[in-house]
Amino acid sequence: MPQLSDRGLALPFSPYRKLTPYADAAKARGVHVLHLNIGQPDIETPPTMLAAVQQAQIRVLEYSPTAGYPSYRHKLAGYYQRIGMPVVADDILVTTGGSEALLFAFMCCFNPGDEVIIPEPFYGPYLGFAEATGVRVVPVPSYLDEGFRLPPIEELAARVTERTRAILICNPNNPTGYVYRRDELAQLLQLCQQHDLYLLSDEAYREFCYDAEFVSPLQLPGAAEHVVVLDTISKRYSACGARIGAFVTKNKALYQAAFKFAQLRVSPPGLGQLFAEAAAELPPSYFDHTRAEYRARRDLVLQRLRAMPGVECPTPSGAFYIMARLPVDSAERFAQWLLEEFSYQGRTTMISPAAGFYATPGAGHNEVRLAYVINQPAINAAMDCLAAGLRAYPGRVPQPTEAEVETSQSA
Amino acid sequence: MPQLSDRGLALPFSPYRKLTPYADAAKARGVHVLHLNIGQPDIETPPTMLAAVQQAQIRVLEYSPTAGYPSYRHKLAGYYQRIGMPVVADDILVTTGGSEALLFAFMCCFNPGDEVIIPEPFYGPYLGFAEATGVRVVPVPSYLDEGFRLPPIEELAARVTERTRAILICNPNNPTGYVYRRDELAQLLQLCQQHDLYLLSDEAYREFCYDAEFVSPLQLPGAAEHVVVLDTISKRYSACGARIGAFVTKNKALYQAAFKFAQLRVSPPGLGQLFAEAAAELPPSYFDHTRAEYRARRDLVLQRLRAMPGVECPTPSGAFYIMARLPVDSAERFAQWLLEEFSYQGRTTMISPAAGFYATPGAGHNEVRLAYVINQPAINAAMDCLAAGLRAYPGRVPQPTEAEVETSQSA
Numbered sequence: 001m002p003q004l005s006d007r008g009l010a011l012p013f014s015p016y017r018k019l020t021p022y023a024d025a026a027k028a029r030g031v032h033v034l035h036l037n038i039g040q041p042d043i044e045t046p047p048t049m050l051a052a053v054q055q056a057q058i059r060v061l062e063y064s065p066t067a068g069y070p071s072y073r074h075k076l077a078g079y080y081q082r083i084g085m086p087v088v089a090d091d092i093l094v095t096t097g098g099s100e101a102l103l104f105a106f107m108c109c110f111n112p113g114d115e116v117i118i119p120e121p122f123y124g125p126y127l128g129f130a131e132a133t134g135v136r137v138v139p140v141p142s143y144l145d146e147g148f149r150l151p152p153i154e155e156l157a158a159r160v161t162e163r164t165r166a167i168l169i170c171n172p173n174n175p176t177g178y179v180y181r182r183d184e185l186a187q188l189l190q191l192c193q194q195h196d197l198y199l200l201s202d203e204a205y206r207e208f209c210y211d212a213e214f215v216s217p218l219q220l221p222g223a224a225e226h227v228v229v230l231d232t233i234s235k236r237y238s239a240c241g242a243r244i245g246a247f248v249t250k251n252k253a254l255y256q257a258a259f260k261f262a263q264l265r266v267s268p269p270g271l272g273q274l275f276a277e278a279a280a281e282l283p284p285s286y287f288d289h290t291r292a293e294y295r296a297r298r299d300l301v302l303q304r305l306r307a308m309p310g311v312e313c314p315t316p317s318g319a320f321y322i323m324a325r326l327p328v329d330s331a332e333r334f335a336q337w338l339l340e341e342f343s344y345q346g347r348t349t350m351i352s353p354a355a356g357f358y359a360t361p362g363a364g365h366n367e368v369r370l371a372y373v374i375n376q377p378a379i380n381a382a383m384d385c386l387a388a389g390l391r392a393y394p395g396r397v398p399q400p401t402e403a404e405v406e407t408s409q410s411a
Numbered sequence: 412m413p414q415l416s417d418r419g420l421a422l423p424f425s426p427y428r429k430l431t432p433y434a435d436a437a438k439a440r441g442v443h444v445l446h447l448n449i450g451q452p453d454i455e456t457p458p459t460m461l462a463a464v465q466q467a468q469i470r471v472l473e474y475s476p477t478a479g480y481p482s483y484r485h486k487l488a489g490y491y492q493r494i495g496m497p498v499v500a501d502d503i504l505v506t507t508g509g510s511e512a513l514l515f516a517f518m519c520c521f522n523p524g525d526e527v528i529i530p531e532p533f534y535g536p537y538l539g540f541a542e543a544t545g546v547r548v549v550p551v552p553s554y555l556d557e558g559f560r561l562p563p564i565e566e567l568a569a570r571v572t573e574r575t576r577a578i579l580i581c582n583p584n585n586p587t588g589y590v591y592r593r594d595e596l597a598q599l600l601q602l603c604q605q606h607d608l609y610l611l612s613d614e615a616y617r618e619f620c621y622d623a624e625f626v627s628p629l630q631l632p633g634a635a636e637h638v639v640v641l642d643t644i645s646k647r648y649s650a651c652g653a654r655i656g657a658f659v660t661k662n663k664a665l666y667q668a669a670f671k672f673a674q675l676r677v678s679p680p681g682l683g684q685l686f687a688e689a690a691a692e693l694p695p696s697y698f699d700h701t702r703a704e705y706r707a708r709r710d711l712v713l714q715r716l717r718a719m720p721g722v723e724c725p726t727p728s729g730a731f732y733i734m735a736r737l738p739v740d741s742a743e744r745f746a747q748w749l750l751e752e753f754s755y756q757g758r759t760t761m762i763s764p765a766a767g768f769y770a771t772p773g774a775g776h777n778e779v780r781l782a783y784v785i786n787q788p789a790i791n792a793a794m795d796c797l798a799a800g801l802r803a804y805p806g807r808v809p810q811p812t813e814a815e816v817e818t819s820q821s822a
Binding site for chain 1: 412413414415416417418419420422423424425428451452453454455456460461464465467469470471472473474475477507508510511514518519520521522523525536539540543545576577603607608609636637649650651652653654662664665668669671672674675676677678679680681682683686
């Protein structure tokens with residue numbers, strides 16, 4: 001039997017995968033599963049995108065240019081410029097989803113053994129891309145009780161070593177919903193300038209900021225050599241299946257290196273680019289409705305969660321995720337129990353244990369990520385299940401509430 | 412300025428790229444460039460494929476499952492079974508083009524520093540995937556004068572070391588058009604069994620065999636643990652832009668490792684899968700017309716080449732490429748000269764110097780690869796240019812023909 005590679009063995013399965021068999025079994029038992037576990041939006045994909053593909057006259061579906069169709073790159077540059085990001089078509093390498101932009105960044109910015117600093121918790125697949133490319137992830141903890149704000153810059157500076165090559169952020173953040181402030185981004189960029197680091201900015205959720213202003217580090221003075229924006233149309237236009245993203249940088253040497261990796265796969269998906277090109281022409285007002293809907297859902301989830309005894313959650317300013325601390329022994333056991341042993345009015349809910357977003361063992365063991373990508377009646381039903389589940393769960397931990405703590409301290 | 416990674420620096424640009432500025436300049440001068448340089452087929456993409464996408468009702472273009480839509484995997488298994496390949500849906504991981512299947516194979520089968528044996532000349536990007544993943548390519552030479560048949564198995568056996576993990580073939584071969592015989596494949600598989608190696612079989616051109624039977628090593632007894640088929644719809648259905656391929660193996664441990672890499676990018680392109688699914692239902696007779704057209708083109712190119720003094724080329728049995736040795740000092744200089752300094756009746760032709768297909772320095776320096784992906788009148792025009800170019804090229808080498816050699820030897 002031939003051997004598997006070390007990276008093939010070491011690469012973790014997606015944490016989502018662990019719970020899927022339990023969800024499938026629940027469905028087989030006739031339980032309706034309300035999915036708060038994955039970031040697959042339910043908002044309608046703009047019909048103009050599909051129309052663009054359906055009206056296209058294509059005799060031969062040829063390779064597109066390696067960097068993407070010029071027409072799409074120009075329109076995408078127009079989108080960035082309309083929202084104040086100084087991007088021209090030549091800065092854009094169209095990728096097969098945001099994930100390929102991540103792969104190119106890991107391939108081009110790091111040698112095996114190099115290190116990337118990432119505020120924790122973070123999007124789980126970052127660990128996989130690091131494993132695949134031999135890169136060591138150095139987490140810097142952010143905390144639920146602090147709203148998952150960027151840790152003090154000294155915390156990041158203290159983790160810079162001779163092997164550090166980049167800081168990777170997700171802004172707005174998946175899973176925390178935190179939106180980095182301009183002054184935080186300026187501190188990060190300054191640290192990168194001091195140590196010749198790349199600043200990798202995953203901006204998949206850029207358009208979903210509710211009570212904070214979105215700032216890209218690419219908008220800051222001195223960004224050109226350091227900043228790479230990793231982008232995708234997946235969340236912005238509810239178009240996850242198109243697999244169209246972008247690697248955006250003004251660092252020409254880095255762009256050329258990424259371009260060579262892009263040449264290996266010849267071109268990004270052609271039909272998906274036609275689809276994306278139609279989206280790039282949508283006016284900024286297109287997002288008004290979607291943003292209002294997500295904001296209303298966020299507010300609903302927060303209101304419902306905060307009415308549950310022992311549940312704590314900060315207010316996320318962006319993306320479509322909420323991190324919550326639950327009064328349970330283990331969020332993984334609770335999530336499995338909800339699927340395996342529990343139902344309420346014929347329904348249950350599937351949630352993401354936060355452990356999959358932490359590299360530090362044990363961190364976030366009683367936290368979950370909730371994705372508000374289902375409509376408000378469904379959210380209410382899922383919250384009913386969650387509340388009832390928390391009351392019934394045998395592993396509930398009767399942690400004192402803050403009020404009780406205060407009372408006991410003053411006693 | 413942050414550093415680039417070693418792999419980002421070392422990765423070569425596509426060899427095609429070198430000549431592109433000269434082709435662009437020729438076009439700017441008003442010269443019509445006939446492209447024999449790239450494998451972008453001109454055959455019409457089956458209209459049923461586009462119709463499937465254009466008739467689809469899609470409210471939200473969601474992520475597909477990581478391994479691809481089950482309906483597509485089942486129909487693709489049906490395609491394989493109809494042509495005698497023992498593949499079931501569970502053996503298939505749908506990929507973003509054949510290139511992602513290659514990436515998964517390099518990631519999963521090799522540790523950095525491991526070796527892959529590849530008959531030379533070979534598809535140029537193999538070197539890039541190896542560079543990206545830290546794998547050393549060990550070429551084993553095949554020769555134009557022997558029709559580029561598989562080198563004697565002892566030649567491959569002699570190159571097996573402790574670091575060898577796989578043999579990679581392309582069947583039918585790009586760039587040589589050679590189709591591996593069943594007995595050659597059996598020898599390769601036996602060698603892989605003896606040394607616990609993977610046998611990676613790139614079968615992008617499977618449907619294009621003209622006077623040889625196509626055999627996949629997956630059809631041989633004992634293949635299950637060793638063989639990985641790397642596939643793509645790009646050439647088969649003239650659908651290069653769809654970026655849909657497949658990683659096919661019955662080795663479950665390897666499949667699981669590849670699946671983990673696939674999870675990092677969540678899913679293959681959705682619209683492309685709809686497109687590919689329609690193709691998977693086409694009957695085997697669909698290829699009759701395409702195969703006949705390519706065969707007629709091959710015969711035309713061979714007839715024209717063999718009428719040019721000093722040009723030598725074996726008869727390729729498959730794919731849509733012909734390798735030819737030209738009576739020139741350097742195929743690279745000649746190809747550039749054709750674009751930069753030459754035209755015939757307002758036209759010139761762009762050809763691929765074979766150096767990009769060899770890892771051994773200097774090998775194939777006077778060989779070119781011609782892709783017969785333009786129609787027969789265009790091929791005739793391109794051959795007129797090539798013939799006239801060879802007559803006029805200042806770097807022409809008056810090599811003796813075989814007849815002249817024989818005459819001189821008998822003298």
